[in-house]
Amino acid sequence: MPDPLCDKAHPTKGAGHYRPRDFDYDAAAGTCICPAGKLLYQNGANCKHNGHLAVKFQGALRDCGPCTLREKCLRKPDTTPARQVSFFRGRAPGGQVSCADLMRRAIDSARGRALYGGRFATVEPVFGNLRYNKGLDRFTLRGQKKVDTQWKLYCLVHNIEKLAHHGVAQ
Incomplete structure (x- = not known):
């Protein structure tokens, strides 16, 4: 066994929270399905965020409220009502004006x-x-x-x- 005081290797992180890559996003159909299998609502198609275009989705309250994956899906499951996720599509035309x-x-x-x-x-x-x-x-x-x-x-x-x-x- 290596000495625990001298072992400088970083411990491996667990799975943590769900990331956008864990959601099933279909750009052609404009749909997004969460890891629990629920359909998310699209609430923005050409949103600009820091000079990038994004498509935003949000879960329904009736789906996210009783979900068993809330702890893994939300950072603050006690206060956040529903999950939101964005998928970036590249830079916005014209760029950011200073x-x-x-x-x-x-x-x-x-x-x-x-x-x-x-x-x-x-x-x-x-x-x-x-x-x-x-x-x-x-x-x-x-x-x-x-x-x-x-x-x-x-x-x-x-x-x-x-x-x-x-x-x-x-």
């Missing part, structure tokens, strides 16, 4: 140029005032709630200053 490309398209339009040109008069002076005039070039507190409180305090001072100089009493 956020930078979406922003580039939005800014390059005529309306986008007009909106972006207006930023100088709307948003950026506030940040400039808070950063350079008020000295908020970094937060002095740690933690999301404390930083949020500090940010709101500086914004409050900025708004009170605007009211005092240009606001209600004038």
Whole structure:
């Protein structure tokens, strides 16, 4: 017998939960049968998931509820009502558009140029005032709630200053 403390071989995993390969999927007919032999309902034919097309199926509550294979089929059999399974069919046409490309398209339009040109008069002076005039070039507190409180305090001072100089009493 090898020494159990020196044996570095990984123990073999058991069968675990059912994977999509354990389901009988017929792409031509658009059907899926679970390991217990029950027909699953198709609830999506051209679903996009991370740039891939998928066909989604879900089991009926009347079939999955009393099923004897629930423990092996579902990760959380106590809370999950029915099994869902997806079969991927390849990449979606056009691929995934990045956020930078979406922003580039939005800014390059005529309306986008007009909106972006207006930023100088709307948003950026506030940040400039808070950063350079008020000295908020970094937060002095740690933690999301404390930083949020500090940010709101500086914004409050900025708004009170605007009211005092240009606001209600004038």
